Amino acid sequence: MIDPDLPEIPLPLKSIQHYLKIASNHDQRDPVVSYWCRLYALQTGLKLSTKTPKETNFLMKLMDWLETTKKELHDNEAITNDIAAQAHLENWALKLFLFADKNDRAGNFGKNVVQSFFTAGLLYDVLTVFGELNEEATQNRKYAKWKAAYIHNCIKNNETPIPGPMQEGNENADLNKNMEEEEKREDTLNADELDVTSNPSDTVHGTTVKKNIDEWSSDNKDSNTIPKTESGVELSVEEIGKAQKFIKWAGSALNYDDVPTAILNLQKALHLLTTGQEPA
Numbered sequence: 001m002i003d004p005d006l007p008e009i010p011l012p013l014k015s016i017q018h019y020l021k022i023a024s025n026h027d028q029r030d031p032v033v034s035y036w037c038r039l040y041a042l043q044t045g046l047k048l049s050t051k052t053p054k055e056t057n058f059l060m061k062l063m064d065w066l067e068t069t070k071k072e073l074h075d076n077e078a079i080t081n082d083i084a085a086q087a088h089l090e091n092w093a094l095k096l097f098l099f100a101d102k103n104d105r106a107g108n109f110g111k112n113v114v115q116s117f118f119t120a121g122l123l124y125d126v127l128t129v130f131g132e133l134n135e136e137a138t139q140n141r142k143y144a145k146w147k148a149a150y151i152h153n154c155i156k157n158n159e160t161p162i163p164g165p166m167q168e169g170n171e172n173a174d175l176n177k178n179m180e181e182e183e184k185r186e187d188t189l190n191a192d193e194l195d196v197t198s199n200p201s202d203t204v205h206g207t208t209v210k211k212n213i214d215e216w217s218s219d220n221k222d223s224n225t226i227p228k229t230e231s232g233v234e235l236s237v238e239e240i241g242k243a244q245k246f247i248k249w250a251g252s253a254l255n256y257d258d259v260p261t262a263i264l265n266l267q268k269a270l271h272l273l274t275t276g277q278e279p280a
Contacts, residue, residue, distance in 0.1 A: 003024055004038070004062060006058060006061055006062060006065075007058055009058060010052065010054045012055060013048055013049065015048065016045050016048070018118075019122060019125070020041050023038045023041070031069070031076070031079075032078040032088050033089065033092060035079055036089060036126050036129065037123075038062060038066060039066055039129060040125065041062065042062050042063060043129065045058070045059050045062070083249060085130070086127065086130040086248075087248065089123060090127060091241075092123065093120050093124055093140070094120075094140070096117075096119055096123070097116070097117070097120040097144055100113045100114075100117040101117075104117075104147060104163055104164065105163050105164045106163070107163050109151050109160075117144045117147045117148035117151070118152075120144040121141050121142075121148060124137055124141035234276065239276060240273075242272060242278065243269045243272045243273050244269075246265045246266070246268045246269035246272070247266065249261075250262040250263075250265035250269070
């Protein structure tokens with residue numbers, strides 16, 4: 001995929017530069033992420049634009065790239081189908097989040113951890129093009145952005161970050177205030193350093209992260225148990241997410257009167273939910 005030849009970003013549109021940087025970093029290894037990050041940047045830029053000639057020219061070039069790329073990748077379902085695209089981005093955002101969370105809890109505060117938290121938080125922003133985020137994604141986004149800014153500023157000030165969520169015993173008001181302060185300093189992260197070269201395949205169990213996020217969340221709930229099927233199979237958050245993906249694809253197929261594909265995806269979802277194993 002060719003990186004769009006964009007002019008210098010106008011000052012009123014500066015806030016979209018992080019998304020454009022992430023897009024550039026994914027041009028070769030994941031065109032789907034690249035495409036949707038630029039689409040989100042365009043949508044956000046149109047809202048921010050004061051309609052000066054420079055801004056209009058910048059956004060028009062970005063729009064031209066999106067139109068050309070969509071034609072070139074017309075056979076990629078994650079480009080042409082919103083449901084497939086959402087599932088693709090959700091999966092990548094979660095992988096980055098889990099990779100960063102596991103390393104953070106292990107006391108590994110390297111550059112890749114900050115980058116992965118930060119990128120995951122921005123990818124959850126991009127996911128809003130498909131609609132409102134669910135509760136878990138909303139919590140992941142807020143936590144990832146806060147953690148990225150927190151670790152970054154600790155390192156910058158030669159301080160040792162505290163692994164994991166904020167320590168228990170803090171008042172909710174203080175917790176929210178600390179998070180808001182760190183999020184305001186998010187822009188101190190250098191967009192030019194956001195090259196996530198790590199492969200976050202070494203993840204932790206999804207329910208572990210859900211439990212820890214609930215501990216951090218201001219509205220902690222007693223819902224940290226692992227869902228079980230009628231046959232007693234324990235399902236992870238990732239497995240439930242995959243089942244939801246099959247169900248979404250089934251619904252999409254029905255929109256096009258493709259009943260066989262809808263049945264196939266529903267069967268895959270049922271197989272995963274009842275056995276805990278991915279369908280062949």
